[in-house]
Amino acid sequence: MRIYGNRLLKTLSGDLTRPTSAKVREALFNIWQGKIDGCLWLDLCAGNGTMGAEALCRGATEVIGIERYSKACFIINENWQNLANIEQQFQVIRGDIIKELKSLKRKEFDLIYFDPPYHSDVYQPVLEIISQGKILADQGEIAVEHNPKLWPAKEIQGLKICRKKNYGNTTLTFYQHFHEHNL
Template identity: 60%
Template structure:
């Protein structure tokens, strides 16, 4: 079991196939984004147990959308989100390859996107490029990318700019925002 905002318990996946975001990193991210969460549209990529999306719902997000490849993780995420969502909140979840599933969201920009892929995956650049090319961020939105320090070189992505990086022990977050239009 995993506990989130409001001391709510969530189901987790057995074994080591899914690495949940630590409580320290979750708290830090929600502190950074505290003024963005209420009534926001939140996108959770590689949801795992769905803890980040569940926490966004508990903190007042209007809508949470997730993409998860694992059938087991998909099922647990759905259960966790059903458990915490209030009647005035909506959520949807898509199962499959994250790069392919992002196309379903074209024209639906988000305020906050959380992207936490398996660290050794080859997903970082393709997902960031897809987010940029599909305009999945509001003009004032941000995407937080969780990674480990030894496998990261800030990625240059047309349409996105790296705005800050934070680290919490062995976990790092890189924040991207839409590039400012040039005059």
């Protein structure tokens, strides 16, 4: 697989992970183009780590990925190590997304990309953890990749939907913090 700057990434064979399509990946990075350089990026259900790799290539200061499959974590770590420059930091965390996300409350991420398996039941609990903790920076944004027929995005207490973009069977739903003083 190739990403920004025509860089080649290793990918995991088989169907343990579902990479984000090139069309959706390009769209997301066009939407966030002015926000990536210098950001703190969180890649949830990182899969092959393509989104975090692209964030590193576009200047993210730090990228953290959470993935449950050890083989995928090995590939992600190898890819990110080959892409990161000396000023960038990255970490790949292997484990259950809900458990690991709760332990990240000490960080505030500028951009969060959340792409679980489409049939997963983690959408709601993960977004609730993010809305209740200090995981998303005040001006930060979350992009959730999903199939709207399997998980219809909805507002979460503390998070508001700020935009939706459809790409065939895939939708990107973007969330930001909702503050009472924004009314």
